Amino acid sequence: MPENTRRRRMAAMRGCDRVLSGNPPATMRELLARMEAAGDSDALPDFYDGGPVTALEERVAGLLGTEAAVFFPTGTMAQQVALRYGADRTGNPTVALHPLGHQELHERSAYSWVSGLRGVRPTTAPRNPTAGEIRALAEPVGTVVVELPLRDAGFVLPTWDELTAVAAACRDIGARLHLDGARIWESAPYLGHSFTEIAGLADSTYVSFYKTLNGISGAALTGSRDLASYARVWRHRYGGQVFQQWPAALAAMAGLDGELPRVPEYVRHARTVAAALAGLPGARVFPEPPHTHQFRLWLPHPAQALDEAALALAEEDKIWFAGGWRDTEVPGVAMAEVTVAGPGLEWTAADVAEVGARLIDRAGRHRP
Known part of the structure; x- marks a missing residue:
């Protein structure tokens, strides 16, 4: 993925009010705050x-x-x-x-x-x-x-x-x-x-x-x-x-403290999200139901159209759906990986279906 595309995606994701797939990237200041909370910052590294x-x-x-x-x-x-x-x-x-x-x-x-x-x-x-x-x-x-x-x-x-x-x-x-x-x-x-x-x-x-x-x-x-x-x-x-590797070690401890206890909830909710996505026109998810909080989603549009639609949805409506679309061996069908984490827990099945329909509509307009 070109670096400018990656940075645009991360900036768009960070500016969203609602995120279905993944976590918005943290700033270095935010990461430092997590590390400080995970250990004694006055101790030797x-x-x-x-x-x-x-x-x-x-x-x-x-x-x-x-x-x-x-x-x-x-x-x-x-x-x-x-x-x-x-x-x-x-x-x-x-x-x-x-x-x-x-x-x-x-x-x-x-x-x-x-x-x-x-x-x-x-x-x-x-x-x-x-x-x-x-x-x-x-x-x-x-x-x-x-x-x-x-x-x-x-x-x-x-x-x-x-x-x-x-x-x-x-x-x-x-x-x-x-x-x-x-x-x-x-x-x-x-x-x-x-x-x-x-x-x-x-x-x-x-x-x-x-x-x-x-x-x-x-x-x-x-x-x-x-x-x-x-x-x-x-x-x-x-x-x-x-x-010295204390920043990575403290960030890992913060993840064990804060994220690990929530992972079973992510896995459970991924099944709700996947079922809602499977109901979109022409959509397919795999595995169904997901084995973890991550799964694959296919939609009947080219990857470029879906990526552009996802960015437009993020930058204009402040909603992040899913990115990183890849074209498949089936012409006109692209696949993305969906990760249900903390922000995705706020989405109901109805939310997923409604925003998914908006993404598909935008992809049709962006289709080359």
Whole structure:
């Protein structure tokens, strides 16, 4: 996305009185205020470690019920270290992961290019692999990756029984199970189990602090003490041993305090929003109902027309609906991801239907 388009969208969103999808971007002053509220601003910061970073690691390990957690500046780095650990401990550099997974599409296959590992595909279906597919792998693997939810398949989750079966299958073939849990926070309601129970199925779990919790950056890799010791060494080798990371750590703590308790409510309301959107002329949502507070929406207009209509609605009527539309393989049909967060809780089904109709009307007028 061009930078000027991104900035125009963020400015339009921030100027809106009502927001359906996502959160208006916060100013740096607002972010600083959240950080100050999340910790003792008179305490010393971290110096390569300690301070709020250590406090955050301990809190996340407690939330997920793991022996330890290690803070990373990026999830890409954390996941590389998790997969490298699996290769070193099992002696097998082969990783089973989905072609729609974050490691392939959004990390530019760093596990292969940087860490020298090799990927195999347990499935190409738009969902996470099943236990049967894990057992049917044609060759041994050191680690199996499951992404919760699989974002680029439409934020889809396995059921709890399917996930526990996958964990058992990994044990049966002698492979580690790594959970890409960047969005684990919103996965728990659908799975019907606690973070501790979910992470307890895996050998390692990565979590993000900015995707749902509205932090400014950062991630954590959780698991055994041995994994944590290994992760700290490789974090340094990958260039992630940053002198001070207290702003990211405090922003993450603020998200755990303020956003995490509200996530189940976001997930529940996403089903109301999705049902209302599905009733718009020519619309389709997936999954139906959503598995998390995020889902996909298709409308029968080109992406450019919908983006222009959304910006016009925001700038003229001060209402943000949804942006980031992408054209699909079906001519004249575009798709956007919808995220129901705090501002979206104010919308009733009738609100969604009424504003959705206005967006579609505008898109028809903007259609090239």
